[in-house]
Amino acid sequence: MVSSLILVASLFACASAKRHWQMRRAEMVLHQYVTNIPPGFVDDGPANPESVLDLRIALVQNNKNGIIEALNNITTLGHPSYGQHLSRNETAQFLAPSPETVAAVDAWLQNAGLNATATTSIGDWLQLNTTVGKANDLLAANFSLFTNTETGQQSIRTLNYSIPINLVGHVDFVHPTTAFPIATSPQGTAAIMARAPNRNGFDANGCSADIVTPRCVQMLHGVPAATVQVGQPPARGVSIAVAGMNEQWANREDLATFLAYYRRDIVASHAQTFDFVTVKGGVNTQTLALAGDEADLNIQYTVGIAAGVPTTFYSIGTPDVPYGSSHEDLVNWFIDEDPNSLPGVLTVSYAGPERVFPQPLAERLCTAYATLGARGMSVIYASGDDGVGRVDPQTNQCPEGKFVPFFPASCPYVTAVGSTSITAAGQQRGAQFSGGGFSDLFSNNQLDWQLPAVQSYLRGLYPQYNNGVFKTTGRAYPDVSTIGSNVAYDWRGTSRKGTGPSASAPIFASMIGLINVARAEAGKGPLGWLNRFLYENPGAFVDIQQGSNPGCNTPGFPALPGWDPVTGLGTPNFNALKAAAVARP
Numbered sequence: 001m002v003s004s005l006i007l008v009a010s011l012f013a014c015a016s017a018k019r020h021w022q023m024r025r026a027e028m029v030l031h032q033y034v035t036n037i038p039p040g041f042v043d044d045g046p047a048n049p050e051s052v053l054d055l056r057i058a059l060v061q062n063n064k065n066g067i068i069e070a071l072n073n074i075t076t077l078g079h080p081s082y083g084q085h086l087s088r089n090e091t092a093q094f095l096a097p098s099p100e101t102v103a104a105v106d107a108w109l110q111n112a113g114l115n116a117t118a119t120t121s122i123g124d125w126l127q128l129n130t131t132v133g134k135a136n137d138l139l140a141a142n143f144s145l146f147t148n149t150e151t152g153q154q155s156i157r158t159l160n161y162s163i164p165i166n167l168v169g170h171v172d173f174v175h176p177t178t179a180f181p182i183a184t185s186p187q188g189t190a191a192i193m194a195r196a197p198n199r200n201g202f203d204a205n206g207c208s209a210d211i212v213t214p215r216c217v218q219m220l221h222g223v224p225a226a227t228v229q230v231g232q233p234p235a236r237g238v239s240i241a242v243a244g245m246n247e248q249w250a251n252r253e254d255l256a257t258f259l260a261y262y263r264r265d266i267v268a269s270h271a272q273t274f275d276f277v278t279v280k281g282g283v284n285t286q287t288l289a290l291a292g293d294e295a296d297l298n299i300q301y302t303v304g305i306a307a308g309v310p311t312t313f314y315s316i317g318t319p320d321v322p323y324g325s326s327h328e329d330l331v332n333w334f335i336d337e338d339p340n341s342l343p344g345v346l347t348v349s350y351a352g353p354e355r356v357f358p359q360p361l362a363e364r365l366c367t368a369y370a371t372l373g374a375r376g377m378s379v380i381y382a383s384g385d386d387g388v389g390r391v392d393p394q395t396n397q398c399p400e401g402k403f404v405p406f407f408p409a410s411c412p413y414v415t416a417v418g419s420t421s422i423t424a425a426g427q428q429r430g431a432q433f434s435g436g437g438f439s440d441l442f443s444n445n446q447l448d449w450q451l452p453a454v455q456s457y458l459r460g461l462y463p464q465y466n467n468g469v470f471k472t473t474g475r476a477y478p479d480v481s482t483i484g485s486n487v488a489y490d491w492r493g494t495s496r497k498g499t500g501p502s503a504s505a506p507i508f509a510s511m512i513g514l515i516n517v518a519r520a521e522a523g524k525g526p527l528g529w530l531n532r533f534l535y536e537n538p539g540a541f542v543d544i545q546q547g548s549n550p551g552c553n554t555p556g557f558p559a560l561p562g563w564d565p566v567t568g569l570g571t572p573n574f575n576a577l578k579a580a581a582v583a584r585p
């Protein structure tokens with residue numbers, strides 16, 4: 001095996017092995033590596049060479065910066081391309097690998113007797129079923145069995161891998177390889193549950209520190225109760241997509257119970273439900289006892305807020321290991337979707353700390369979100385529910401003493417939604433769990449739409465943090481917030497309350513869904529990527545100036561006048577936001 005040859009050569013440097021080693025070195029170059037086994041894992045020795053590996057190969061896209069440039073053009077008022085969303089084929093010219101890349105990678109795999117399948121129509125991702133033994137040869141790797149000491153879960157990973165020198169510039173990355181499934185669970189931005197054994201304790205119109213209902217969302221944010229009428233078929237972009245991951249299933253019976261109690265008005269006029277689409281084998285099992293808390297919350301606060309807007313639940317079958325795989329399959333699904341059936345809004349309440357995502361995958365995903373924005377889709381992610389970061393229970397500190405940015409919220413091409421809660425005095429304040437901060441991965445130096453608001457915040461920031469606790473030059477989030485504390489919903493036949501931006505993302509997505517209906521009525525297309533528009537209209541938000549998001553043994557960030565990393569621009573004033581959106585070309 002290649003990898004053992006390298007080792008033998010470096011240890012003994014005997015003449016023949018050394019020659020072989022130099023030859024190998026000349027053709028293989030180290031592509032990705034980690035120097036040590038990440039904390040929390042033990043090495044259980046080399047993986048069985050016959051074990052099957054499902055490898056994904058990301059090919060270099062021929063012009064990934066072009067898509068960002070196109071997105072900026074399309075969303076900049078007055079630009080000749082303003083509002084001209086790209087077609088699937090127009091995005092392909094940026095995202096497809098070049099013919100040279102395709103040829104080089106094909107030759108490499110064919111030479112190794114391997115058979116890969118493109119998982120996207122433009123061929124920028126390949127999937128390959130192979131064995132550990134063959135993968136070790138192909139990548140000069142040493143795939144081993146690593147056990148997560150906390151969960152006992154075993155994963156096959158390698159500390160490093162190489163690619164032939166002629167493939168540098170053609171292969172972006174291969175995974176799963178060096179990214180370890182770290183114990184931190186990105187299982188939703190998990191709602192904090194308060195058990196509620198019966199309906200009696202829940203006021204159907206409740207709106208207080210203790211309970212938030214759809215009626216409360218309408219009152220706080222000015223969302224109309226009326227059920228909207230959409231054309232048949234609905235105009236382009238008049239629909240909401242809700243993502244389901246981690247075997248979270250959205251239950252129709254729970255939705256019906258929820259609507260019957262909290263939205264009698266729409267139940268009377270319309271049988272409200274949602275459609276279902278399977279992505280990569282995802283299912284939506286309807287056994288009540290298997291309903292997902294996150295999925296139920298997400299579907300109830302879309303169907304139950306954006307009354308009348310067609311809503312579809314997309315269940316992704318791919319396990320999110322390494323982190324990002326389900327997000328990857330989700331975006332690839334929409335990138336290949338027909339332009340006329342591409343939903344106008346996508347809301348996702350699953351996320352994790354940036355560091356658990358393989359960096360090249362996170363970058364790739366961020367390009368994909370920009371692509372969807374350029375196609376006319378508003379991609380909305382919950383901002384995370386650990387404030388500036390949750391301490392590691394073992395060390396009682398945040399890793400490396402730094403704040404913990406959340407991805408995908410930290411990608412500038414999603415709209416990150418944080419949360420507010422209601423004070424005893426009945427006012428909104430930044431919720432202490434509201435995830436927010438500054439990306440370590442994505443820089444803000446090109447983000448002309450965000451930079452002035454963020455710099456203004458940083459100038460007014462007190463307390464000051466030591467240099468390096470967060471990266472002042474990182475993309476800052478959240479962009480906006482909505483109420484997200486003690487949100488009433490139904491799960492497995494019981495009433496519950498959920499807390500977290502998991503509730504806020506669907507609420508904000510619903511508002512954008514309703515606004516897209518108003519734009520369609522005015523003969524205009526869906527909004528697509530929102531951030532430039534949002535930051536140009538701070539007056540459409542209620543500026544939240546109370547609250548903070550503590551974490552990592554610090555007070556976190558305070559909510560201050562203007563944008564802040566707890567509540568973003570603030571909570572929407574629906575009518576003002578709608579007016580600004582409908583006035584926009």
Ligand SMILES: *[C@@H]1O[C@H](CO)[C@@H](O)[C@H](O)[C@H]1NC(C)=O
Binds near residue numbers: 003007044047142145
């Ligand atoms: C491969 O990893 C195993 C541990 O999993 C180690 O014992 C072995 O020395 C490694 N081989 C090489 C060539 O580095």
Ligand SMILES: *[C@@H]1O[C@H](CO)[C@@H](O)[C@H](O)[C@H]1NC(C)=O
Binds near residue numbers: 067
């Ligand atoms: C963006 O617009 C500029 C002109 O303002 C143009 O030169 C450039 O080609 C456009 N880029 C893309 C990718 O459309």
Ligand SMILES: *[C@@H]1O[C@H](CO)[C@@H](O)[C@H](O)[C@H]1NC(C)=O
Binds near residue numbers: 089
């Ligand atoms: C899009 O590209 C595909 C593949 O290159 C081609 O078959 C198809 O005709 C194109 N569609 C349009 C609308 O240009």
Ligand SMILES: *[C@@H]1O[C@H](CO)[C@@H](O)[C@H](O)[C@H]1NC(C)=O
Binds near residue numbers: 115
């Ligand atoms: C490669 O895969 C395709 C589709 O899965 C199959 O039709 C073909 O026979 C395979 N070729 C080899 C050499 O295994």
Ligand SMILES: *[C@@H]1O[C@H](CO)[C@@H](O)[C@H](O)[C@H]1NC(C)=O
Binds near residue numbers: 116117127128129
């Ligand atoms: C890999 O194997 C899975 C099942 O284990 C199968 O569904 C998939 O089609 C295979 N992919 C390729 C590229 O052969």
Ligand SMILES: *[C@@H]1O[C@H](CO)[C@@H](O)[C@H](O)[C@H]1NC(C)=O
Binds near residue numbers: 030160
């Ligand atoms: C790659 O990992 C192996 C252990 O599997 C190690 O022996 C080797 O030194 C590493 N090589 C580099 C260049 O990091």
